[in-house]
Amino acid sequence: MISKSLPLALLPLLPQVSAWGTLGHDTVAFIAQSFISNSTAAFAQGILNDTSSAFLANVATWADSYRYTTEGAFSAPLHYIDALDSPPESCNVDYDRDCPEEGCIVSAIANYTTRLQTTNLSATERQKALKWVIHFLGDIHQPLHVENLEIGGNGINVTFDGTATNLHHIWDSNMAEKLIGGYSLEDARTWAGELVQEIETGKWKNQSAGWLTGLDVRNGVDSAMVWATDANSYVCTTVIPQGEAGVEGKELDGAYYDAAIPVIQLQIAKAGYRLAAWLDAIVEAEKGVEHGHGGGGQKRKEFELEDWMVEARRVRRAFGWNCGAEGHRH
Incomplete structure (x- = not known):
C-alpha cells in the first residue's frame, strides 16, 4: 500500500489500475455496441477508423494509458469526482x-x-x-470513483482471496475477475452478452428504461450528475455499509463479495446501456452545437491538451494506487 507520506514526485511512477479494470471497461463497451443504432455504429467506426467487432472495446481503456504520457498528464483528475460526503451516514x-x-x-x-x-x-x-466519453461513462459508474474517502478507497487496506490489496482495487478488478474467471477481450464479450440478455429479457427488462431518466445530451453536467449520484449511493449501502472499520484489514472474498457482485453487475450493465443511449443522442443531436454549451453553473469545461498544476490531495488521488498490487496492470 502507498504510504500517505510518499513524495508526490514519485507517485506518477507507481503501477496503477483503471476503474473497472480492463474487463469492466471492455464489457461496458460491448454492451453499448449491442444497443447503439446502425447510424451510431457507423459514426463511431468512422471516427475511430475501426470496423472490427470490438470497435468500442478496442479503445475503452485508452484514457488510462494516455494519462501517463506527458501530453495526457493533465487528464488524471478527470477520471473521478471527490464526493466530500460522510459515508456510511450520508452519501451525496x-x-x-x-x-x-x-x-x-x-x-x-x-x-x-x-x-x-x-x-x-x-x-x-x-x-x-x-475515446474519453467511452471511458468516462464507465468510470462514473464505479462507486469509488465518486467518493473522496481515503482517496476513493485506495487508502483502505484489505485482502482478497488471501492477497493484500486495497478496497478500490477489488472494486475495479478483483471481484469482477473472480466472477468471470479472466479479463481478456473474449471474457468481456461473453460477460457483456450475459448482461445484455438480462437487460433485454431478464431481471432488468422492466427497469432498464428508468436508467435513462435525466439523460440530456444538451446538458452533460446534469446528466452525468444523475449517474454520479446513483453510483455514489452504493458507497453507503454496499461499499462500506459499516464504515471503514467494517472493511479495513479484513478478508473480503466471502459475504462482502457476495453482496458486492450484484451491484458490480448492475453498474456495468447501466454503464453500457447509458453509453449506448448517450452516443445515439450525440449522433441525433443537431449539428453545430456551440462549444461549451450546457447547463448553468458549469465550471471550467475546456480541457485543451496542456498541463497544469493540481493540488496535492488531487494528485495523490489521481496517482495514489496500490504500489504492491499483485498481478497484471490494467
Missing part, C-alpha cells in the same frame, strides 16, 4: 462543492461530449473526445 455528490477548477469526471463528460459534436475540430481531437 454536489457539483459545486466537489468539482474543482481543474475539472472532474462530470465536467469532462460534458466537455468531451461537446467536442465530439464540434465538426470543425481535427479528426484527432474528435477521436480523443469519443
